[in-house]
Amino acid sequence: MARPSPLRHPRLPRLSLRSNKHSWKIGLVPLLMLWVLFCVIVLSELSSVIHHPSDEFRKTTISIPSPSNSVFKGAPWTSPLLKDRTVLHETAFARCEIHSVYSEDRKEIQSDWMWFDEVDHVNVIVFDQSSNEFVFFKQKKYALESESLAVVGGFHAPGETGFEACRREVKEELGYTSRKELDSILSTTTPYDPEQDDGWLVLGRYRTAANRGGGFLTACFLRDAVPIPENLQSLAGFEGLGEGKGIIGDEAGQKDGEAQHIVRMSLPEITQAVLNGKFQEVKWTATFALALLHIHTSSST
Numbered sequence: 224m225a226r227p228s229p230l231r232h233p234r235l236p237r238l239s240l241r242s243n244k245h246s247w248k249i250g251l252v253p254l255l256m257l258w259v260l261f262c263v264i265v266l267s268e269l270s271s272v273i274h275h276p277s278d279e280f281r282k283t284t285i286s287i288p289s290p291s292n293s294v295f296k297g298a299p300w301t302s303p304l305l306k307d308r309t310v311l312h313e314t315a316f317a318r319c320e321i322h323s324v325y326s327e328d329r330k331e332i333q334s335d336w337m338w339f340d341e342v343d344h345v346n347v348i349v350f351d352q353s354s355n356e357f358v359f360f361k362q363k364k365y366a367l368e369s370e371s372l373a374v375v376g377g378f379h380a381p382g383e384t385g386f387e388a389c390r391r392e393v394k395e396e397l398g399y400t401s402r403k404e405l406d407s408i409l410s411t412t413t414p415y416d417p418e419q420d421d422g423w424l425v426l427g428r429y430r431t432a433a434n435r436g437g438g439f440l441t442a443c444f445l446r447d448a449v450p451i452p453e454n455l456q457s458l459a460g461f462e463g464l465g466e467g468k469g470i471i472g473d474e475a476g477q478k479d480g481e482a483q484h485i486v487r488m489s490l491p492e493i494t495q496a497v498l499n500g501k502f503q504e505v506k507w508t509a510t511f512a513l514a515l516l517h518i519h520t521s522s523s524t
Contacts, residue, residue: 293318296381297342300436306332316342316378341431341438345388346506347375348426348444348514349399357493358397358448360483364504371503372486372496374510385428385441390417393445396483402447408455422447426513431506442510444517490518 293310295318306323313319322336349358360373377392379385393399401422407415417423424444431437488496494515502508 295340295342297340297438300338300340308338337435339432339436341436342378343385343388343439343441344378345376345385345392345441345443346510347389347393347442348511349375349393349397349448350444350446351399351449351487352402352447353449354487356487356489358399359486359488360396361486362483367503369503372501372507373483373504374502374507376507385439386417386423386425386443389425389441389443389445390423393448394451397448397485398451399445399448400451401445402449405449405451405455424514424517426510426517429509440506440510442513444514490515 293313294315295313296315297318299308299318302324304325304327306325308323309321311319311321318340320338320340321334322338323332323334324336325332350356351358359375361370362373363370364373375392375396377388377396379388380391383391390400390404401420403420403422404415404417407413422445424446426442426444428439428441430439493511496502497508497511497515500508502511
């Protein structure tokens with residue numbers, strides 16, 4: 224019996240590059256075109272991501288105004304790095320915002336920058352030459368854990384400079400002024416020029432928090448403070464309650480209701496109090512430290 228022949232698969236046509244030696248080149252052209260198009264799209268998108276902030280920065284107005292219906296009485300902060308702001312809450316003397324801020328190289332934007340605007344304020348160190356003592360307060364504050372030594376201070380009134388606010392606050396809170404101003408009031412013929420009053424020393428103007436705002440502090444030192452006689456208080460512009468009676472400042476609408484008690488210390492006593500942290504707010508400590516440094520510098524020259 225004859226053996227069946229084995230099954231054979233049909234022969235497949237052999238592929239040969241030789242059959243059309245240019246066909247592979249023709250097929251590669253569309254692939255190259257697609258690859259180039261892909262690269263162009265990707266690079267275009269990357270370019271917009273990398274350069275868009277700086278392009279937008281050049282088009283963004285540096286000064287971004289506050290809302291027209293703002294109740295905040297201070298000046299809003301502006302910076303070349305500020306893109307935009309969102310007001311979260313505000314009162315007459317303070318405002319909390321979220322800022323969108325460009326990085327220093329203008330390549331990134333941080334959109335959750337917490338910011339606090341506050342009406343600019345002052346601290347004043349007062350030295351009574353007649354008693355050779357510093358005059359200041361002991362009081363409680365809402366954010367402090369216990370009673371603290373404190374300096375004369377308050378907010379700027381509308382349109383007031385830092386130096387003008389310092390002079391006013393000393394009158395309002397203590398009923399004191401400088402020797403030259405009192406002599407001018409008593410003489411009625413000698414005009415008073417605050418800029419020529421060497422009893423006052425401006426210690427500087429400082430940002431409260433470098434990254435979060437908090438307004439600017441003007442620090443001053445009244446080196447020859449004298450009490451204003453009661454019969455001259457109206458002429459001197461005295462509007463407060465005076466020494467030992469306490470005062471509630473409301474220049475910007477703030478009413479804190481915190482009584483102030485007068486404290487007097489000599490130079491050695493106040494130096495030790497500053498070193499021992501008896502002024503619990505950093506601005507009070509820094510202002511007194513600046514005044515003491517000026518005293519030390521002037522006495523050593």
